[in-house]
Amino acid sequence: MHKLLTGKYNQKMLLLGNEAIVRGALEAGVAVAAAYPGTPSSEISTNFFQISQESDFYFEYSTNEIVALELVAATANSGIRSMCIMKHVGMNVAADALMTLAYIGVKGGLVIVTADDPNMFSSQNEQDNRYYSKLSGLPLVEPSSVEEARELVSYAFDLSEKLQEPVIFRTTTRLNHSTGVVVLGDVKKRVTKGDFLKEPFNYVPVPSVSRKLHAKLLKNMDKAKEISENSKYNFTTGQGKWGIICNGVSYNYVYDAVKDLNIKDNVKILRLGFSYPMPSDLIKGFLKGCKKVLVVEEGEPYMEEAVKAFAQEAEEGRTLSIKGKEKNLFSRLYEFNPALVRRCVAQYFDVAYTPAQPVDVADIPEIPQRPPSMCPGCPHRATYFAVKKASEGLETICPSDIGCYTLGFLPPLSMGDFHICMGSSIGTSCGFSKVTDKKVISFIGDSTFFHSGITGLVNAVFNNHNFTLVILDNGTTAMTGHQPHPGVDMKKLNLAGYNSPVSIEAVVKAVGVSKVKVIKPFNIDKSIAAIQDALNFKGVSVIISREICALYAKRFKKLKKKPFFVSDKCKNHRKCINELGCPAFVVEDNRVKIDPVLCVGCSVCAQICPENAILPLKEN
Amino acid sequence: MNTKRLIIIAVGGQGNLLASKVLGEAALLADIPVHMSEIHGMAQRGGIVESSVVFGDAESTIISDGEADVLLGFEPSETLRAINKCNSNSVVITNLSPLPPYTAAIGKVVYPDLDKLQDLIRAKTECFVAFDAVKLAKEAGNLMCMNMVLIGSLIQTGILPLSTENVKEAIATRIKNIHLEANLKAFDLGFCIAEKIIRAKCFSFKK
Incomplete structure (x- = not known):
């Protein structure tokens, strides 16, 4: 059983900040939680997901943050203690619901966790989400330590019920990813069934209702301020x-x-x-x-x-x-x-002190950088290569999106020209194709497509835009740690209670895209041909590039590793290294070699070698 | 109690996070205040993983430049890159088996010369313990035990307020039974080699 469920009262446990938040929520009797994964908040969801499989606690990975917040808005208004978890930019997605939910309020406690990311360790901006509290009028609590995070969650739930408002629980990466010794409290019994009582004149915010609700919110803010004045926090x-x-x-x-x-x-x-x-x-x-x-x-x-x-x-x-x-x-x-x-x-304060003296680094030679890269056997590399080949000679603009595949903007692939937020690949493609004469080819991952790609695609089809969208379907939300999304077959993960997966091609066709092709990116020639065909189409064409994430396959021991090697036929063209940049390559004594430990055998390099010098490594 | 600050630097997949968790568990067993932090951006995709472990009376979970008492490096070039965390009184322990970044592996840039790298660190810090931890991990029976080899050498220095018993008990709580023997052996090998190196090179640093 999960350690956060079995931990006993007064037990000392070494916990990650995110684990302490989960434990705090369980101690507060949280019964429902929903999230879209996002670093630095991801481990909260991962733990909730595991716990939901072992108890009557309900957790779901929602398609995006606003759906998650809407879900818990309903469960909390049915009297159930609920939680919604997102990274800071996720709050932007959820903000439409947030602002009016503040008017409507809640019955059962609702805590909204937003994990800010100062320094942008894994984010596109470092917005300060404390302003969402000011903007919405909702109470804000912020822990300073892992130890405090646990108890502050319970406090936030009590506060939420006292005020009948959601409470925003703000963390920063440094809290989420710090570890400390936590003394556990008691886990409160969960109430998992609630009821919703109709009060349309409090719950349906037409203007006449909202005018009353806004006044109610201001009164609640006054109450909240009084509590804040005397809060032990x-x-x-x-x-x-x-x-x-x-x-x-x-x-x-x-x-x-x-x-x-x-x-x-x-x-x-x-x-x-x-x-x-x-x-x-x-x-x-x-x-x-x-x-x-x-x-x-x-x-x-x-x-x-x-x-x-x-x-x-x-x-x-x-x-x-x-x-x-x-x-x-x-x-x-x-x-x-x-x-x-x-x-x-x-x-x-004008205090004299001697700062620590870091060692002198002036004479230290330049150390090669170690940027993250797409893994050996990553299907994105193959897709990018195929698109690059298929579009050779064309002037292109390639809007990209959020996921591992964003790394494709780095050389040697250099695929990825513009990017703002989740789903922006598609909306921006509409704009670029409208006002430029360049061929627009955009990239979006499977999970991001479900999160916020579909509405953009509907827009593109209806307004008759002209671009090719490549959906990189690697069967998981890879970047944040392989969380499931609506396109995942949960039966294969031995998880019951889910419907069959939502088909990306069915969605794409249903919104009116007539030119749709599914490719297997490791089959390079066929992929290039299919992509060229899509690029020649006038209007919105979609390529679905489907191949499982190599890291994910490895995790579930589904990766059939068949490493390749570079034979004597190699004439050192180095097309493999220069065009693919796969981390499995090494150069020793001016010869290209493949590290058999890293190579998983995607065979893409073997297909592009002009001498056919790259061959499967036979055992023995 | 005195505060002791430890930085562990590694490349994704080298077992840094497990190593810091073991130390955290050991501190918990010894009833020593401990605060830790980790930065593991895209570790699984070849990036750098940095952990900080602060023992004793301090609230901060991170360590500023020049303020590490010990730097434990899992990869030699990364140890050198993180040397700004040290001051002239710091102790540096590093594995010497390189894991060159991709650009160096394909010959586009040059990986630092290992002898020069060691000379630089030795000249700048109080005590420098360097050896091939990968070799010892193999000797212990499992390449993945390199982190425990390095933990062994770290405990040998005596800088952290942790006993061998605490750490071994912590290893047992975090490692599955089938791997436990190899991990404990790895710890012992690291513990012994550091003793030899320290005896040979640094006479007076043990405090």
């Missing part, structure tokens, strides 16, 4: 004339900095863990007696702006120096670290 430590206000993981860096700088007697710290609505009275009280105040927060000056506004209303606050995001202090860019925070604290 907004606490002050220490005393002194120097004030530091901080949140999230920044609190840890501040705590360590104050200790390391030996300024405990001069500093008081206000840690805000319930940060929307902001506890204005608490903050004004904190400012009283402060000579200088430093606001330490990653991302935008969300707290800083509020604190400065509150200071305006406070008697002595108007002349108080309050700083945070400044040229010589904190940046809005990237993530913080202990040394940075220590330096800024020392500098702002």
Whole structure:
């Protein structure tokens, strides 16, 4: 059984931040959760998915974040404690539901987890989702540590039920992917069946209803502010004339900095863990007696702006120096670290200290970079190669999308010219093909297609756009750790309760694409011919390139490894290396070789070798 | 209690995350405060995996440049790349068996010379322990045990507040029975080789 289900009360367990959140939710009696996977939140869903197979807890991978939020909006309004998990940009997708759900509210507790990614370790932007709370009027809680994350989830559920509003639970990558020792609480009994009582004049937001609901939301915000003023998650430590206000993981860096700088007697710290609505009275009280105040927060000056506004209303606050995001202090860019925070604290309060001296790296030679690359045997490489060959001589624009295949923009394949967000490959193809004379060829993965590709394709067909869409169907949501999507046959994973997979070609045909072809990308010549045919079509044509993700196949021991080798016939053209860039190649003594441990035997290099020098490695 | 900061640097698939989890479990068994963090962007696709493990009285889970007490490197060029995490008092332990990045493997760029790499690290830090951990892992019976070889040598340095018993017990909680023997053997081999190297080279660093 899953360790997060069996863990006993008071047991100490080493948990990842994401695991602590799951445990906290189970302790709070969460009965339903829904998510679309996205780093850094992915492990929350992975654990929930496993737990749902071992208990009466319901979890689903929804097709996208707004569907996930809509689902839990309904379960929570049927009185069931529910959770919705997404990465920060997923909140943009869910925002339409979020904004009006705030008006409608909930009956059972609903906690929405948004995992922000300062520094963009695995994201396309580093937006600060605290503003979603301000925008929607929904309460916001933020843990500082793995240990606190567990208990804060329970608090968020109680708060949600008290206010009858969803609560936003915001983390950052550093919290999600930190590990700490957590003392477990008791798992509350789940209530899995609820009921929905009709109250259309509270639940159907036509204008006349919404005018009432907005007023209700504002009242709820007032209530939330009162709770925030006295919340134990907004606490002050220490005393002194120097004030530091901080949140999230920044609190840890501040705590360590104050200790390391030996300024405990001069500093008081206000840690805000319930940060929307902001506890204005608490903050004004904190400012009283402060000579200088430093606001330490990653991302935008969300707290800083509020604190400065509150200071305006406070008697002595108007002349108080309050700083945070400044040229010589904190940046809005990237993530913080202990040394940075220590330096800024020392500098702002004028404390002498000796920073650690990193070793001198001036004489260190350039070390070859190690960028992530598509795996040996990755079908995307074959598809990109085939498209490149098929479009030779054409001037092209290739919008791409989010997944492992985004890496195709790197040389030598260099496929991927424009990209904004999930599903944007298709919408942008409409625009590029309208105003340029270039051939537009776009790429989208199977999971991304279900997430937000279909509506774009409907648009393309109806408005008669002209491009070729390549759907890279590798049978899984590979990038985030191989989560299932609606195109996956769950029976093959021995999972019951699912319908048969939704066919991508049936969807594509049903929305009106007449030119559809499924290819096997490892068959290079046939693939090139099919793609050329699609490129010649005027209108929207679709190629579905279907081959299982090599990493996924390996995980399920379904990969039939048949490595190849480079025979003596090789004349060192190096077409294989120069055009495919597969990590299984090595060059030794100026000869190309294939690492038999890495090669899985996709045979693409063998098919393009001008000398037919690459052959299957026979055992013995 | 004193804070000790450890950085583990590796290439995806080398077993870095398991190694840091074992150390975390060992700290839990020894009732020592521990905070850890990992960055594993696209590790499964050949990227770099960095873990930080902070033992003792500190709240931060990450380690700034120049602030690592120990750098444990699973791949020599990555150890060198991460050397900015160290200061002149740091201890560096590295596997010497290279895993060249693709561009180096196909001869487009040059992989750092291993002798020069060692000279550079040796000159910059307090104590440098370098050996072929892959060879010892093979000797232990499983290539995948390289992480435990390196954990063994790490514990030998005595810098971390963890005992051999704690770590071995932690290995047993995290490793399946059928692989346990090889992993414990790997730990012992790493423990022994580090002892020899330290005895031969660094006399006074043990604190």
